[in-house]
Amino acid sequence: MVEIVRLAAKGDGVAADGRHVALTAPGDHVAADGAITPGPHHATPPCRHFPDCGGCQLQHVDDATYADFVTARVVGALTGQGITASRVLPPHISPPGARRRAALRASRQGRRVVIGFAEAGSHALVDLGMCSVLDPRLFALIAPLRALMLTILPDKRAAHVKMSMTDQGVDLLLEGVRVAGLAADEGLTEFARSHGLARLTIDEGDGPQTRWEPEAVTASFGGVAVPFPPYSFLQATPDGEAALVGAAADAMPATGAIADLFCGLGTFALALGQGRTVYAAEAAREPVLALKSAAARGGRRLGADHRDLFRRPLTPQELDRFAAVLIDPPRAGAKEQVMQIAASAVPVVVYVSCNPSSFARDAAHLIAGGYALDSVKPVGQFRWSTHVEMVGVFRR
Structure with missing residues (x-):
């Protein structure tokens, strides 16, 4: 067995013999057949979507190791020069749950809408049922957005969902959707009102158009x-x-x-x-x-x-x-x-x-x-x- 001695820049563990082993932490041991024996710095990931979701790469390491990694990334780059x-x-x-802006993707296949981050190294989306990094006010919109997307996202199409926390609340921008008909238009207004959005902006491909903004967003x-x-x-x-x-x-x-x-x-x-x-x-x-x-x-x-x-x-x-x-x-x-x-x-x-x-x-x-x-x-x-x-x- 070989011991993992550090983390590489992309988050892989680096063994004493120079091998890179994914999802390992310093102090882990790796057997010849690839089996991993967790060490003292290996942590239980808080999110069930890890490691599939590309939003996080290091939920399997403890806080001290992650802090050391952040410092090592800076020091290592300087040393290289x-x-x-x-x-x-x-x-x-x-801390967890503090991210106040996010760019997600939405994809529709029939009556199913998936909203989330892409898998690591892939265009496939992870349908977020939880998220350990997003501000809870942003994550709370994901489930209702799935229902809204059924009315404004054409089948077999994808859209961008961009959210920011502002002084007035959540600023939501939807790109790549199509608002056709009075019902869809009224549905947008009702969605914004019922979820207390600071602003709702739609971009159907010809530039952003604000559909809801009770007061100027700052x-x-x-x-x-x-x-x-x-x-x-x-x-x-x-x-x-x-x-x-x-x-x-x-x-x-x-x-x-x-x-x-x-x-x-x-x-x-x-x-x-x-x-x-x-x-x-x-x-x-x-x-x-x-x-x-x-x-x-x-x-x-x-x-x-x-x-x-x-x-x-x-x-x-x-x-x-x-x-x-x-x-x-x-x-x-x-x-x-x-x-x-x-x-x-x-x-x-x-x-x-x-x-x-x-x-x-x-x-x-x-x-x-x-x-x-x-x-x-x-x-x-x-x-x-x-x-x-x-x-x-x-x-x-």
Whole structure:
């Protein structure tokens, strides 16, 4: 028998002889015939859909092992670039039932509607009868949605079900459905009313159309309510957002203007910008307009700029006026903007990332430009998954 000594990046256990064994935890033993003897870190999965459902990969490990995995994903990516952070802070792990946004799929075969996540490595859907990660208010809509889909989803077709928790409640976007006739139309209104939706939006293929919105839907950041376009980006969990914002706030200088690049709806710009001037840049038009109007109503000194930072990154001359720069790019990273930051004199750079690999690559450019990686904070918002986020603080 061989012992599992660690977890690989995709969640497989790695044995002492280098073999990868699925669904094992450190301390498990694997016999020559593949039989697994659970060790002290092997846990009983809380969800009956595990491991078929692709939403989770690590429900079979205990909490301590999962926290170690989140940290190892960050440290391992940095090591691969020859980087060592001065400090690796304790990881933050979101609790079960905290996920406030989800993109599910719905499929209809005759009178049966399946709603759920896809199986790992497959397009087949797992029909969710329970979910250990979703906010219960989101999960509570799945059963009633099956009945609704019988009236608006054509047979042998699939649709997207996108849900977010907002200030007013659940924001629901249904894509790929067809609303034909008065009965179906009235059924949508009744569904939204009876389930207390904040908003119901339908996209039949020609763009989203709001069917129900009793009051303007918003998401609040730093005490400012921002208009929320249907299924706009939110951090996956409220506590995860707080952990990311807290790590960024701890790094901010006491005074001076700051920049928030790839700002979205203003998660960081509004939370960090109380009492100071903030420049916020984002390529997507709707979030910029929403942030600009919210900041004006909230009396914030915030300039929101509709700017594609891949095509037109801020130059060193533009960056040098800031006491700190926060950057929160997409998964692929932001090499073009990072190279400009590396050539600047900005004293503090806070890099929020959802991809350890692209973070490490960009970190190498910042370090080559004269920055030191002062600290890194791993964050596991997507509990029991291999998806890891982090906050890195760079100083000149």
